[in-house]
Amino acid sequence: MEISGKTAIVTGAASGIGLGIATALAEAGANVVMADIEKDTVEQAAHLLSGTNKQVLPVRIDVTQEQSVIAALAEAERRFGKLHIACNNAGVPMHGTRLVDVPVADWAFVIGVNVWGVIHGIRHFVPAILKHGEAGHVVNTASVAATQNRRGTDQGPYSMSKYAVLSLSEALEHELEGTNVGVTALCPGPIATNLAQGARHRPDHLGGPQLQPTAEAVMAERLARTGIDPRLVGERVIDAIRNKTFYAFVSAVPADVIRARHRRIEAELETRWTTTY
Ligand SMILES: NC(=O)c1ccc[n+]([C@@H]2O[C@H](COP(=O)([O-])OP(=O)(O)OC[C@H]3O[C@@H](n4cnc5c(N)ncnc54)[C@H](O)[C@@H]3O)[C@@H](O)[C@H]2O)c1
Secondary structure (H helix, E strand, O other): OOOOOOEEEEEOOOOHHHHHHHHHHHHOOOEEEEEEOOHHHHHHHHHHHHOOOOOEEEEEOOOOOHHHHHHHHHHHHHHHOOOOEEEEOOOOOOOOOOHHHOOHHHHHHHHHHHHHHHHHHHHHHHHHHHOOOOOEEEEEEOOHHHOOOOOOOOOHHHHHHHHHHHHHHHHHHHHOOOOOEEEEEEEEOOEOOOHHHHHHHOOHHHOOOOOOHHHHHHHHHHHHHHOEOHHHHHHHHHHHHHHOOOEEEEOOOOHHHHHHHHHHHHHOOOOOOOOOO
């Protein structure tokens, strides 16, 4: 679809990948609603972008809260009219603790932002895109962690949340067949962002801000060392929207691990225990 002149909302747009996507969309001529839980930071980011003659609107959103998503959408439609592109991108990490030791509040946090955030986006942004009949696109930020569980990282809760994002995206693609609204599951490898400090603005109803200096430092170092510039992810998203790419990988991917997982599943598809349908 043509991006210029269309309106997009990007959640988690104050930092990292969301900021990269918002920048690329604005550069491609879209009106961009930059939505983030960090009000001051997203306002500063929008100020920098709009200074280059871009049409951007910063709004505060907490994607874990349905009413907040509804309010952000209303603000977007008041300012720009129709919504065409929704990037459900806000997300938080959950690494470094084995499954049996992850506290219930941490499960609620990672599922609240990474899964419910996308569900709320689907429930409210998608009908807003469909109601005017013009072309549109939904981008859900999953991860390479949506396609395999990486040994040694103790990132089971994060990976689980991203498998859920991938599954939601696949189901959404099926449901939108026959419409002019495309779907992309964005699957980045390491990107140099602030993800390691993801618990910095943990909502109070999900346990409040919590710092885990050791786990954060390990992850921050890995992302800084191996991660690519989030602006490249923005370019990847523009390409995926224009070419209707569903699985949009970008940066380093553990291709052998993904293939081995698929081969293992395939090997079990035709045993004496199964039939086909
Ligand atoms: N950085 C990576 O290597 C990487 C790789 C694959 C996928 N991802 C995914 O990319 C997405 C963006 O992460 P990032 O790496 O840019 O991290 P980041 O921390 O730099 O940016 C995340 C943004 O989301 C916002 N946010 C957090 N909770 C929110 C909430 N409840 N409501 C609204 N906004 C909220 C934060 O304030 C922040 O601005 C996440 O879904 C993450 O899981 C990141």
